[in-house]
Amino acid sequence: MRFINTLREGETIRNIYLCKGKRSAETRNGKPYDNLILQDKTGVLDGKVWDPNSGGIADYDEMDFIEVYGEIINYNNNLQLNIKQIRKAEETEYSMADYLPTSGKDTEKMYQELLGYVKKIENPYLRQVVEYYFVKDEAFIRKFKAHSAAKSVHHGFSGGLLEHTLSVVKFCEYMVGAYPILNSDVLYTAAICHDIGKIKELSPFPENDYTDDGQLLGHIVIGVEMISEAARSIPDFPDRLASELKHCIVAHHGELEYGSPKKPALAEAFALNFADCADAKMQTLTEIFKDKNTYDWLGYNRLFETNLRKTIGMGT
Incomplete structure (x- = not known):
């Protein structure tokens, strides 16, 4: 081989x-x-x-x-x-x-680390939303651990959705410590759940391609539907809190032209968008530079709209 x-x-x-x-x-x-x-x-x-x-x-x-x-x-x-x-x-x-591209990181360790952030959520309603999928739904857990975060571009490998989600949560953890205006419970919940719709948007490997719902709805709409389903199962879930959480999911791509139905209007939505964008772009650069054993310019990249080059001594 x-x-x-x-x-x-x-x-x-x-x-x-x-x-x-x-x-x-x-x-x-x-x-x-x-x-x-x-x-x-x-x-x-x-x-x-x-x-x-x-x-x-x-x-x-x-x-x-x-x-x-x-x-x-x-x-x-x-x-x-x-x-x-x-x-x-x-x-x-x-x-x-x-033939199945996989994360280079230990899936079980990553998932346990992600569950550690679930325990940081103090609001009982938000904690139950996350636990609805990430603790109680065994079928969801199996799919989430094995799923990719994209068909291509970034984290397009088995375990990529988990790896990306954990990275986004860690970016958010820094912002929670640096900016007291952020509601940590809302932000952690939104970060953990922001891409849950991808388990229905993309088919499992080896296809890893868009499903009918992925083509017709997309992971943002699917994710909001999944959040609504979890919230309806929790007695007396506050309407305002549900709207704030769903807004973070709806707005996490940041711009209408990037697929978000709404632009961020809450500090937590901005923070989630920044974290999501940062991890996606850094992973994309990681994959572009991977196995490029040259420090020459790589040529114009349409995604980044610039010419790219590795720095001397840069890790791969």
Whole structure:
């Protein structure tokens, strides 16, 4: 097994990968070719089939495990596989564990650490909202531990949703200590619950793709519905407190153009947005710089709208 993060420019390889994506296109001259996204647990690799109708390209579909043969090249400072042969792999030829990207951190330790913040919530109503899912709902807990935080961009791996949530909570913990205006109970509850809708927005691995509800509603609306469900199960839950908590969830992307139905209006909503954005961007940078053994400029990045480069001695 040659994992994607070990591949180097100039190598010719024959290996099995998950075909995570497949899209047909045409060159400027009108010649058809296929764009593939190949995946294993270490990352993804762009693949190009310049002659999809050749005899070396067998029938295959997206989400199939395929054996590919081709040459690794460097294109715009990113590795790419020019594929000459493809065949669909048999189930006995691969182990699923080699193809599921996972968090490098211990899932159980992270979850126990997250539960430690649940215990910091003193308001009984808010504590019960969090416990409704994170303590009492075993099916939810299993999904939450294994889920990704995104299809791509940041934390797009098993355990990514938990890792991201814990990081956001830790950012919020700093702000609670630094800014007395913040209601720690509201902020901790919102931080722990801000992305719970993603367990319904995205399908589990290996698909890790948008569900119908993900396409039609999105994780913010789904998350607010889940908060409402928990609040309705708690007798005499204060309406004002429920609205404040749901506002934090609704506004945590910060801007209307980023998918939030409302912009932040509470200090806690601002704090959650800052924490969420900071962790998402730092993890995205981490994944961009990962395995880039160069201190040259990497080129313009559309997400950050700037050219990027590692500092000398920067950790990976």
